[in-house]
Amino acid sequence: MNSSFVIIIFGATGDLAKNKLTPALFSLYRQNQLGQEFYIVGFARRDFTNEAFRELMRKSIHSNNTYYQSEWKKFSQNLYYQRGLFDEQQGYQQLIQKLHTFDAKVGACITRVFYLATPPDNYETILNYLSSTKLSEGCSQGSAKWTRLAIEKPFGKDLETARNLDKKLAEIFEEKQIFRVDHYLGKETVQNMIAFRFANGIFEPVWNKEHIDHVQIIWGEKKGISGRGKFFDGVGLLRDVAQNHLMQLVAAVAMEQPRSFEKEAIRDERFNAIEAIRCIKPEEVGKLVVRAQYKGYLEEKDVDPNFVTETFVALKLCVDTPRFEGVPFYLRAGKNVDKNEVKISIVFKQTCHILFKEYGCPEEGNVLTIHIQPDEGIGMRVVAKVPGSTLSLKTVDMKFTYASEFGTKGSDAYEKILQDILHGDQMLFNRSDELESSWEFINQILLGWHKSSQKPLIYEPGTWGPKEALDLIERDGKKWL
Numbered sequence: 001m002n003s004s005f006v007i008i009i010f011g012a013t014g015d016l017a018k019n020k021l022t023p024a025l026f027s028l029y030r031q032n033q034l035g036q037e038f039y040i041v042g043f044a045r046r047d048f049t050n051e052a053f054r055e056l057m058r059k060s061i062h063s064n065n066t067y068y069q070s071e072w073k074k075f076s077q078n079l080y081y082q083r084g085l086f087d088e089q090q091g092y093q094q095l096i097q098k099l100h101t102f103d104a105k106v107g108a109c110i111t112r113v114f115y116l117a118t119p120p121d122n123y124e125t126i127l128n129y130l131s132s133t134k135l136s137e138g139c140s141q142g143s144a145k146w147t148r149l150a151i152e153k154p155f156g157k158d159l160e161t162a163r164n165l166d167k168k169l170a171e172i173f174e175e176k177q178i179f180r181v182d183h184y185l186g187k188e189t190v191q192n193m194i195a196f197r198f199a200n201g202i203f204e205p206v207w208n209k210e211h212i213d214h215v216q217i218i219w220g221e222k223k224g225i226s227g228r229g230k231f232f233d234g235v236g237l238l239r240d241v242a243q244n245h246l247m248q249l250v251a252a253v254a255m256e257q258p259r260s261f262e263k264e265a266i267r268d269e270r271f272n273a274i275e276a277i278r279c280i281k282p283e284e285v286g287k288l289v290v291r292a293q294y295k296g297y298l299e300e301k302d303v304d305p306n307f308v309t310e311t312f313v314a315l316k317l318c319v320d321t322p323r324f325e326g327v328p329f330y331l332r333a334g335k336n337v338d339k340n341e342v343k344i345s346i347v348f349k350q351t352c353h354i355l356f357k358e359y360g361c362p363e364e365g366n367v368l369t370i371h372i373q374p375d376e377g378i379g380m381r382v383v384a385k386v387p388g389s390t391l392s393l394k395t396v397d398m399k400f401t402y403a404s405e406f407g408t409k410g411s412d413a414y415e416k417i418l419q420d421i422l423h424g425d426q427m428l429f430n431r432s433d434e435l436e437s438s439w440e441f442i443n444q445i446l447l448g449w450h451k452s453s454q455k456p457l458i459y460e461p462g463t464w465g466p467k468e469a470l471d472l473i474e475r476d477g478k479k480w481l
Contacts, residue, residue, distance in 0.1 A: 004037035004110040005422055006102050010126055011118035012042025018060040021117060024414035026061060029075045033419065039102050041080045043095060053081035086122050092133045109139040113421055115150040119231060124168060131172045150179040150421050153244045155435055159443040166432050179421050180430035183413040184245045193252040193370065208323045214478055216345040217249050219333035224294060229302030236310045238442060241333045247274055247438040249344055250329060254319045263427035275437040278318045285448025290314040290468045292457040294336040310456045311335045314469040330473050336461040342373040345481050364395055377401035
C-alpha cells in the first residue's frame with residue numbers, strides 16, 4: 001500500500017479487533033505492506049487513552065521476542081483511540097477532528113476505511129451517524145473515491161433484514177465502496193479452487209454429473225459457543241455458518257469458468273452458482289434438513305432456554321445447472337463435534353473396470369478432498385494394488401499441504417482481506433445479489449422450522465451430530481467420509 005490511509009475500527013475493544021484485525025495489520029506491517037503513512041483508530045465506549053489502547057492491543061499479539069517487541073513499538077505509534085458511544089453524536093464529531101489532523105499532516109485527503117467489527121445490532125446506528133455527520137463522504141464533500149466500508153457477517157437475520165441492511169448501505173455508499181466480509185473467501189485453499197479446477201486439464205473434463213456421484217462439505221468446531229451466548233443464542237448455526245461460509249463453498253465447487261480473472265467476472269459466476277441452488281420447500285425441511293443442539297447447551301452462559309437455537313445442521317441440496325443436475329450436495333456443520341475440520345470432498349462415481357470385477361473393487365472410488373482447516377491442502381484418494389502375489393485392490397490417499405510444499409500456509413485470511421480492502425479489490429467479498437440469493441435459500445429452511453413445532457434434536461458433545469444426520473445420507477446409499 002503506497003498511499004496513505006486511515007482505518008477506523010468500530011468495536012475496537014472486541015474479540016474480532018483484538019484477535020484478528022490487529023494481529024493481521026501488525027503482520028502486514030512487518031511484511032512492509034502498509035506503506036509509510038497509515039493510521040489505525042479504535043472507536044469504542046471504554047474510556048481509554050491512546051497508550052492504554054495500544055497496551056490492550058499489544059496483549060493480543062502474544063510474543064516475548066525482543067525484535068518483535070521493537071517492531072510493535074514502532075507499529076503501535078500508528079494506533080489511536082477515540083472514545084464514543086455508537087448512538088451518540090459526540091464521539092463521531094471528535095472522530096472528525098482526529099481524521100482532519102491526519103489529512104493535514106499528510107497534506108491530502110487520505111483513504112478512509114470504516115470497519116464495523118461490532119455485533120450486527122449496531123450496524124444501522126453506526127451507518128446513520130456516518131451519514132448524518134458526513135463522515136461517509138470522506139474529507140472532501142461528495143467524494144466516494146476516498147471512503148470504504150467493511151462490514152462483517154451475519155448480514156441480517158433473515159431475507160427481510162438482509163434486504164433492509166442492503167438498502168441502508170446503498171443509501172449511503174456506492175456498491176464499489178462496500179466490502180462485505182466473509183473471511184472464508186480469504187482462505188488460500190478457497191482461492192486456489194479456481195486455479196485448481198481450471199488450470200489443470202485433468203479435472204475440468206470430469207467436473208460434472210457424468211463423473212461426480214456426490215459432494216460433501218464439512219464444517220466442524222471442537223469447542224462449543226465458548227462464552228458467546230449473547231451473540232450466538234437466537235442466531236444459530238444455520239445463520240452463522242451455513243448462510244455465508246457453506247454457501248460460498250458450494251459456489252466454489254459449482255461455479256462455471258469465469259470469463260476472466262477480473263473481480264466482477266468471478267463474482268458473476270459465484271452469484272450464478274448460488275442462485276442455482278434449489279430452494280428446499282418449507283414442507284420438505286423435515287426430510288432434507290437435520291437440526292440439533294449439543295447436550296448441555298442450555299446451561300451455557302447467556303443462553304435463553306426459551307430460544308430454539310441449533311448448534312448443528314445437516315442438509316441435502318441440489319444445484320440446478322446442466323453441469324450438476326442430479327448431483328446431491330450433502331452439508332453438515334456443528335459445534336462441539338469430534339474435531340476441528342473444514343473440507344470439501346468431491347466423490348466420483350465408482351466405475352470399476354471389467355478387468356477387476358472378479359477381484360472385487362473397493363466400495364469407495366476416487367475422492368478429491370480440499371482441506372480448508374486446519375491444514376490447508378488438497379488430497380486425492382485413488383485405487384491401487386496391494387503389494388503381494390495375489391491381486392487385491394485398496395484405496396490410498398495422496399496429499400499435499402501448503403506448509404509442506406511451499407514452506408508457508410499462505411497469507412492469513414484477514415491479512416488478505418485487509419490488503420484487498422486497502423487496494424479496493426472486491427473479488428473476495430460478497431456482492432449484494434450473492435447475499436440475497438443465499439438468504440432466499442436459508443429463509444425457506446427457517447420458515448419450515450417456524451411452521452414445525454419440533455425442537456432441535458440432542459447430540460452428545462464430541463460426536464458428529466445425532467443419528468438422523470447419518471440417516472440423511474445413508475438412505476441414499478452413501479455415507480459420510
